[in-house]
Structure formats: C-alpha cells, structure tokens
Amino acid sequence: MFGITDLGTYIIGTTLIVLLPGPNSLYVMSIASRFGIKAGYKGALGVYTGDMILIILTALGAASLLHAFPWLFILLKVVGALYLSYLGIKLLIAAWHTWTIAHPDTGNAAVEQTIEQLHPFKTALTISILNPKAILFYLSFFVQFVDPVYPYPALTFAALAVVLQIISMSYLTILIFSGVKLARYFSQHYKVTALCVLAVGLLFCGFGLKLATSTL
Template sequence: MFGITDIVAYTLAVTVLILLPGPNSMFCLAVAGQYGAKTARRAIAGTFLGNGTLIAASALGAGALLKAYPFLFDGLKLVGGTYLAWLGIKLLYSARQRWCNGTPQAVPAGALPAGGKPKVFKKALMVALLNPKGLLFFPSMMVQFVDISYPHPLTSFLVLGLIFQTISLIFLNLTAPAARRLTQMVARHRRAGAAGKGGVGALFIAFAAKLWCAAV
C-alpha cells in the first residue's frame, strides 16, 4: 500500500519512539505543567508544524533522490543505518547513566517562557525546527519501509510522515492534561524509564542492522 513494505511494523516502531521523551515532547509537557493543557495545545500546534516542515523537506529530498538515482538507494540505507546505530548507542549510554545516577532530561535551555503571556507556539516551532537530527532521523527511519520499485516514492515518504504526525499529535494531546502527574511518575520510576530508553536504543541498533543487511 502506497509503496510501504510493512505499515504495521512502522506504526508500532513510531509509537514506541514517540513514547520516548525528546526535546519537542518535553517542551510541550513542561508548558502543560506550568500553564495548563489549553496553553500546551498551542505548543503542540507549533511542534506539529515544525515536525511537518522537516518531514516534508526530508520526503522531497529523499523521494526525488531515489526517483532520479535508484542506485543510491543502497547508499542511503548504509548512511541511514549508521545514523540510527549512532542514535541507538547514545540512547543506551543515556539509559545507563539514568539507571546509575538518575539524571533527569532537561527542557532545552531558554525554551520555556519565564512569565507574562507565553508565546509558546513560536517557541515550540523553533524547538522543532532547530532540532538538526530531524532532517536526518526522518529519512533514516522511513527509508527502510519504502519499496524502491514503487513508482512514486515521495508518496510513500509523505504517508509515513503523516502516520508519525498523527500518532505524535494523539500522544501529546492525551498526555498534556496529566503532565504534572506524568512527570512525577517518571521521577518515581527512574529505572523503569531507563530500561525503556535502553530498549529503544537496542531497537535503533536492530533497525540499523536491518538496513545494512538490505544494502549489501
């Protein structure tokens, strides 16, 4: 369907990855904890627009590249696998530190408004757009689920991006009302969170191995 090799596996993988806190979700939850869910929805909208921009840029670039130069598909897999492996190793290292030391994940410096009327939409948009790994992560993650024989790879990337955006939007809107309780729960179950992060790191490395095997 739409040139996607395994849409169920991709959906499950994206769901697991979105559940892992990152700069965008941490900012939205921090806004929710300080200003409430209504204000947090503006931050969520900014995050949605920022990620959508990065996904569209990734899809246009990767889709055009694969259509014009199909032989570069294997090269993109090798590069994408290397990047995913690097992310996986970083996650495993971070999980080990959290398990041993309990170091909390911080909101990006200067991102959360200090007072007054919060302009969270613009700040959330900037947090998403200035996250440089987005342009690398989205094509690296999505390329392994695209059928190179499909005549419209751009459509495949855009559908995969839409799935990511939909799941992310649902997750943030569901968790924003319970942001304070969620933060307290994560703090209490430090080692469970570390184990989850380590599991996602291992998943990234497995994805990398899959890409490398498919490219050779």
C-alpha cells in the same frame, strides 16, 4: 481525482504502513516522553520534512538512480545504518546515566540544555532521509495509485504526498500526547525510565542492523 486510481485503498494502505513501528515514530514518541510536547513536535516536523524530501526525490527519479548505481545505495545504506546505531548507543548511555545518577530534583534548565543538544528536528530529519529503502518504497507504493494516462503526474504525486502527511501528522500527534502522559509516570519512576530508554536504544541499534543488511 488528481490522477489517483483508488483513493480509498491508498488511504487504508498508507494508514497501515504508517502504523508500523519504525525509527521515525519511535524517536518522536521517545523525545515527547522525555522532554514534552514542544520537543515532540520538533521531531515530528523533522519527519514531515524528511518525508517530503524523499517524495520529491522519488518523483524526480532518485529510485532509478539508486538502481543504476548500486554503490550509491550501499553508501547511503551504510551511513544510515551507522547513524541509527549511533543514536542507539547514545540512548544506551542515557539509560545508564538515568539508572545510576538521575535524581528527582533535576531542574528544567538542565532539561532545556539537553533538548538543545539533541536537536530533535535535525535528528528526525536525518533519520528520515538517510534511508534509501524509503525512496524505493515510495516509488513502488505510489506508482500503484497513479493513473498512467493522467496528464499531470506531478499533481498526482503531490496529492498522494498530502494524504500521506495528513495521516502521518495525525499518528505522530497521538504518539506525542501519549508520550507526554507517559512522562508524568516516568518522572516519578526513574528506574522504569532507564529501562524504557534502554529498550529504545536497543531498537535503534536493531534498525541500524536491519538497514545495513537490507538489499535492493
């Protein structure tokens, strides 16, 4: 169907890959747990958009370009690693502030101002597209399920992308509502909130280090 050689295996493989913890899903859940459903979906929309951009770039041959010009891969890798580390450091600072100066009487206006400063959509989009390894992954994974004799490969890529986005959307929705439930607990336990934000910040720094040390 649509040039997909084994749809069942693709769905299973994609589901398992989506379930692996990464900066995208972690960011969406952390935003939802701190600022609610609306902010969570803004972040999720950034992830969807970033994934679609990477899939389109993959279909257009961006992976071959990265192989042909290793310096371009290195440049994207360094920028992506620095950005993830930057987000991690910001979360560490936020954890410190929560631990030392957060109070239960913080108003909604202050929360809304913080959301505007964070720009969940732009941040999630940037996290997604500043990962050259993702382009290489899409090519190496998608190509296994593309029928080489199918006359419309672009349609096959589109169908694979739709399946991926449906699975990703379902998973991020679960994370968003899970994060909102956690927020009810966090709102009464500021020390726990600070520790969780600290853990997320350290993970983002770890993601940055991992990307910086990755290779083609």
